[in-house]
Amino acid sequence: MNGLPQPIDSGIRLGLVAALAVAALAAVFNLTRGPIAEQERQAELASLNAALPADLYDNDILADSIEVVAPEFLGNAQPHKVYRGRKNGEPSALAIRATAPDGYNGPIELLIGLRANGELTGVRVISHRETPGIGDKIDLRVTDWLLSFDGRSLGDPPAERWTVAPDGGAFEAFSGATITPRAVVKQVRRTLEYYSENRESLFARPAEPSDG
Numbered sequence: 558m559n560g561l562p563q564p565i566d567s568g569i570r571l572g573l574v575a576a577l578a579v580a581a582l583a584a585v586f587n588l589t590r591g592p593i594a595e596q597e598r599q600a601e602l603a604s605l606n607a608a609l610p611a612d613l614y615d616n617d618i619l620a621d622s623i624e625v626v627a628p629e630f631l632g633n634a635q636p637h638k639v640y641r642g643r644k645n646g647e648p649s650a651l652a653i654r655a656t657a658p659d660g661y662n663g664p665i666e667l668l669i670g671l672r673a674n675g676e677l678t679g680v681r682v683i684s685h686r687e688t689p690g691i692g693d694k695i696d697l698r699v700t701d702w703l704l705s706f707d708g709r710s711l712g713d714p715p716a717e718r719w720t721v722a723p724d725g726g727a728f729e730a731f732s733g734a735t736i737t738p739r740a741v742v743k744q745v746r747r748t749l750e751y752y753s754e755n756r757e758s759l760f761a762r763p764a765e766p767s768d769g
Contacts, residue, residue, distance in 0.1 A: 598619060604683070605618065605619075605640055605652055605668070607668075607679065607681050608652055608668045608670035608678065608679035608680060608681045609650055609670030609671075609679065610670075613642050613644070613649055613650040613672065613678065614642030614643055614649050614650055615643070615644050616641075616643040616644075618642050618652075620764060621641045621642075621643065621764045622638055622639060622640045622641065622764060622765065623639050623762050623763075623765050624638055624639070624765060625637055625755075625759070627755075630747050630748065630750060631654075631655045631747070631751060632655050632656030632657055632658045632744055632747075633656050633658055633664070637653065637655060637656070638654045639652070639759055640652040640653075641759065641760055641764075648673045648760040649673050650670065650671065650672050650678065651670070651752065651760070652668055652669065652670040653668075653751070654666070654667070654669075654683070655667045655669055655747075655748045656744070657741050657744035658740075659736070659740045659743075660685060660686070660687055660736070660740045661687055661688065661692050661734065661737050661740075662686040662687050662692065663686045665682060665684075665687070665695065665737075665740060665741060665744070666682070666683040666684045667680060667681070667683060667741065667744060667748075668680070668681045668683055671749070671752060673756075673760075674710075675710050675749060675753060676710045677707060677708065677709045677710065677745070679703075679706070680706040680741075680745055681697065682696055682703070682741075687734070691731060691733055691734040692734045692737035694731050694738075695737055695738065695741055702729065702731075705728055705729065710749065711746070711750065714727040716746075719742060720742055720743065721739045721742055723735055726742065728742045
């Protein structure tokens, strides 16, 4: 009888099929890795530009980023990403990720954009678990409440008015949901304070390579 015994022959065939399948998967991964990474990059840039207009910088702002840890200012002890915008090589704008830890239903993740002079360009909510129809008014898809931060700075309004109206502040509260806007206003103010105290070092630190 010629050839290999049937069990051995079947094993070789299965091994070849498995090897071909692995090779095919690897080829597909290599072909799609670039486009997927670019799609993720464009999505991150679009999210960033919602808080920080693209005409404020001319550098690769995604590459010119760092991570900072400042729990007393940014809401928790996790690293928070900072994107640095530059124009003609000079610091022009910056966006900071921060966490409002005391939302009604848990932490509220924010992206806070500002000019180099400390003036806010935009605040956007990245994620939250606030109550639909009540606390979710911090979401720009629900109301335009977040736009009330545009153009504000650490001194505008004065420090004592950096809170919601029921507490004597300059920012509207939501009917039946004061906790949520209070948490966001407080965190935006704390982030501005962090920037004010660390502006030079934030722009001076070398950029950190992306994990991607």
